[in-house]
Amino acid sequence: MTDLQPIRRALLSVSDKTGLIDLGKALAARGVELLSTGGSASALRDAGLEVRDVADVTGFPEMMDGRVKTLHPAVHGGLLALRDNDTHVAAMDEHDIGAIDLVVVNLYPFEETLKRGAADAEMIENIDIGGPAMIRSAAKNHGFVNVVVDVEDYEVLLADLEANDGHTTYALRQRLAQTAYARTAAYDTAVSTWMAGQLDGTPRRQTVGGTLAQTLRYGENPHQSAAFYTDGSARPGVATAQQHQGKELSYNNINDTDAAFELVSEFDAKDGPAVAIIKHANPCGVARGATLAEAYQKAFECDQTSAFGGIIALNSELDAQTAEAITDIFTEVVIAPSVTDEAKAMFAAKKNLRLLTTGGLADPMAVAQTIRQVSGGYLMQDKDNGHIAASDLKVVTKIAPTEEQLADLLFAWKVAKHVKSNAIVYVKDGATVGVGAGQMSRLDSALIAATKAQRMADALGLPESLAKGAAVASDAFFPFADGLLEAAAAGASCVIQPGGSMRDDEVIAAADEAGLAMVFTGMRHFRH
Template identity: 80%
Template sequence: MTQLYPVRRALLSVSDKTGLVDLGRALAARDVELLSTGGTARALRDAGLAVRDVADVTGFPEMMDGRVKTLHPAVHGGLLALRDNDDHVAAMDTHGIGAIDLVVVNLYPFEDTVARGADYAEAIENIDIGGPAMIRSAAKNHGFVNVIVDVEDYAPFLQELEAHDGQTTYALRQRLAQTAYARTAAYDTAVSTWMAAQVGGPPRRRTFGGTLAQTLRYGENPHQQAAFYTDGSDRPGVATARQHQGKELSYNNINDTDAAFELVSEFDPAQGPACAIIKHANPCGVARGDTLAQAYARAFDCDRTSAFGGIIALNQPLDGATAEEIGQIFTEVVIAPGADDDARALFARKKNLRLLTTDGLADPTVAALAVRQVSGGYLVQDRDVGRVARTDPRVVTRRQPTDQEMSDMLFAWTVAKHVKSNAIIYVKDGATVGVGAGQMSRVDSTRIAARKAQDMAEAMGLPAPLTHGSVVASDAFFPFADGLITAAEAGATALIQPGGSMRDDEVIAAADEAGLAMVFTGMRHFRH
């Protein structure tokens, strides 16, 4: 369906003036009449273009601080009239309504206003009313009317005018209409989400919006289509990172890189370097070190096999020494808050490695929504920002943990928050030495983590697994003593867990019998 229609009259009203003058000149060169409002009209006139004020068309001045200017039949009639409907054409003639063939609108910057911390009154004033109304009118009548809401659509639109002697095709108008409705939906989503936070409690209706950042080659598997959308947040992470080299990130790369960066962001760089290595969204090694290279090496030693082809996240800018160590094996992605020239030069030789840098770490204490789709709906919850301070855990055994055990338990507890349940984490001297993830039985996770440590000890020629003298974190309570006993058999000396089981007394008694120290956090970290 071609259905070419000419563009003779355009209404332009934009907050973002990028490319406005060039667009106006291109339209004027085709003798398109330009209608406009406020600052947009001034910008066009300053460029020497002839512009007619919308107030001249409506017969009403802009009023109420600009709140009312385009909400008028002379505007919306010109947008909504069906050009091939005799009654509509007659109504336009009777009431002196001229057809409008193009609307170019980008909305008041509500999202930016909220992002910079504006107060309630200022945020309300930046809710656009006339803009969305015009967009929706033009989009509904896309059989005849063009609507542009994004600056990046100026060039394709002008190319279409050039190709069809000042006319546009139905296919273009339809695509522009879809983009327009998505924009108003995302805009209303931003407003309603912000207002929900002001009111408090789960809203009756919840919407989500995003902007296409990347069309992906495929999803988790080659037969699945996929795309990456951003939500406009400036929070450091995979969505806002700069990619320096390597091919495009895949669906799985993005998912795993996000998991890695969120985990490493838990570790304050002021307290020393930290590294997290992720495989299939689970950490296979996390460690602190005196240097970034040492932190990487200690994380790598937790599970060298799984680290191959993994994602590495660092809490400090990548340096050359660390890059050289990382480069010894194949790695999919490295993400860090910066990278020096030596590191970038070393990685430049590895064309398949993606290097991403961010403007900082993600703040792990800032709550945000976590959304998961289920059949017929969505599950929405706050992101898990739960933390325990050194003085929060309650010692429930006869033996008190040593200072080193307590430090390691808090480290393990932090990592456990980012491991799929059931999660068991063995830690020794600020490094994971065994990770058990995603098992249906907690005791199985305990055994798997210990078995991995045993395998690493054999591979490294160690006399005993590093779980000897380690501590253990469990993301949820031990329902029976068997998991604790398994950890003790692997050489663990202390445990951190939420507590709250009906058999806590049995578990505590088993810990006492084994000479273990154990603390309860009163907090659970399920991650499904």
């Protein structure tokens, strides 16, 4: 094998025909013989190019609705033969197999068909067989053969041909082969994941696939390299959002923006405007309001200090009034389903502020998986889409919550789901007023949340803590009464928690003695 290899014969068979004609013309201009199949061959001929059908090469017509057309030794022998191996060359001569130096294939649109929610029969017909087989054959023999699976690489290929007088370099072929194997792996991942969803139980084998969306400047810290990959999901969020202005998102921006948008998506816009402010993946303020501007102000007043340099997510269209309020402090990212032209103009002067729109909210109850890497493997689980309605609650104290308290309890419960454990959330009048996150002790989280509520009351010049009369959510049960009593000391009036502790009776008795109303959910929301 030598570094430079010529391209004399190319097989083009693509589902996505973007750029196909220009590629075909450029190759033909260099004297490359074009082989093709089906719709690709028709498109090339319609453009005036001379194309040879693969069926002429194999001696067999396409059959079984196109399921069988390239699965033949005349194709795979032409791809797999080692050009510097005398035995391989002799076999090619004996069986009249011509070398194929370039394969351009993009696969049946399985992922796009899945997004449309197609029926099983259509899904199965969109599982490509011949395409992955050719891709893998060509990629294996990248010492001699070029394989292109992405439209983005057409120009890269042509540039290498131009620079090397109709030849390609080994470095390019090697890179194209790696991309090709990653593509077939991701494709098979999509198929196997779909099939796993049709079955009961946990699959013995599981894979993860993705496409590079962005090479990041660094990861969580400057000494860590990082990249952002998308999985092809149509779920509204940071991966599918349109960025209107500002610098590229960083690793931490992406992580925090995802956390913010997933949280605000818990609050359906039909029930009124809602805003979530996130710092380091934890909410520092979440609120509903009669207007979006009011919701933002209430969320901001939960923790004005932490909101500086934070991420703001909104559940409805960003308007000029809200945008103007947001510009009063430094904000990293704002994400919303849509934005008015007036709001865009308001942000234009803030060159570093990233503005994203998603086209809709994420469905918080959708079935999805989360993945976390551990040393030597991955943890995979269903996304926490647990939902509690008022009818699911069990009142365990002598005092039952009022309708107003019940609304705040359910609000606090939704927020607690998105706070790192141990999580304690104080809510009053549809707004968080204190958040304690990520502590090793639930008592410490309760203390921190109460301290923040008092600190903000002092900053706002109020006579008593914001926690006075608040509802309190705990993401998991109180193992002892101390955390609950801390909330009572801060002025809380009612509590929502999963229950299930060996000391539930002790905690309930403490709530009764403190005059608190308390409800159990029977569901916990650990978030590590």
